[in-house]
Amino acid sequence: MASASASASANAVVERVQQAAERCGRNVEEVRVVAASKTKPVSALRQVYDAGLRCFGENYVQELLQKSPQLPHDVEWHLIGNLQTNKVKPLIAGVPNLACVETVDDEKIANLLDRAVANVGRKPLKVFVQVNTSGETSKFGVEPAQCVDLVKHITNCPNLEFCGLMTIGMLDYSSTPENFKTLSNCRTEVCKALGISETQCKLSMGMTGDFEQAIEMGSTNVRIGTAIFGAREYPPKEEK
Template identity: 35%
Template sequence: MSLKDNLNNIKNTLPENVTLVAVSKTKPNEAIMEAYEAGHRVFGENKVQEMVQKWEGLPKDIEWHMIGHVQRNKVKYMAEFVSMIHGVDSLRLLQEINKQALKHSRVISCLLQMHIAEEDTKFGLDFEELEALISSGEFKAMQHIKIVGLMGMATFTNNENQVRKEFKYLKTVFDNLKQKLPNISILSMGMSGDYGIAIEEGSTMVRIGSSIFGARNYT
């Protein structure tokens, strides 16, 4: 099956309220253009440098989502164009995004990343850290970031019950947060292996790469 077929098959299974982020990390511009010509516009990258190179060489109506862990010193390279930053897991990172967005007279949409998996390797805030962040004076003073929702990654496991439990927890945190930040609307959870469960549990944004582009090439 072609990349276009893969893309259309996935889009046909998604409810109307769910946004597809096509994860194009490690993929060449030609593959992204194939998806672009099939009508897709939202792409996700996990390395700032790679995303900058692609932004420079590809159509300017593409929405670039930074879905990987972000180092503060890299924010300045993408502040001019990035549409959304998914992995925001500290006040200091938010302050840097706010600072760099100001330089470009932009407001950058951000998702706060929650740690929901049992693996220690995943980044993210716990519930207490989330509460502390959104109630801080520094957070309330920032004019150039917009918190639009939450993001989380489930444990990498074949145990569907565990994955479902983690997504369910994130949805509960999201509903709780919405009472304090009524404008949030995005719950980004679910990737190629588990997006079906994520959607059942309330996801409104899924990040899918290999099911569209095929296996990744890390060479």
């Protein structure tokens, strides 16, 4: 059922994104929809692709490795889940059209990505720094106060291209304005430290429950799953 309506849902989300951008006087071209396709079958992704979306976000490396060869080469894949150190090499080697890793949160992961990209000889990989804006211990991400130092480290990695900052909202996936404001403040500090304009530092924030508010607060990447694909479908757990 979710697959059958994925195309129409994608179009509806794009329309809502356009309306949100217009309400706050922003150019809709500044906002990218990342279709968060975790647990969804390739058939549903194809429907969303046919609706015109080209950017898909996966949470798990294994799922990304399985899906990417089954979709057209012009798909821009974003990793939007936590990246484990032992998954860096297979990710970079197995997904040639990986466009971005949005979840870099320490120097070790940055160094491993830098090395892996160099080893396969591809163009520099775009990365976002994940910031823990809610202060929850269950969340990955660098502390806001450490954001500038990590960004500076990434700018010294020749095979990585720093593109922006990313955050996941509160535990119920509906962020508060404070989370978005914190990420926006981090961008101000990063841009000041690097001597770049704020247009050179994207903000990935906002999901199904709050992407319109995120756009109003400056988001340039909205990661939308449920509103496009329907509720996530997990395999039933085996009885013990």
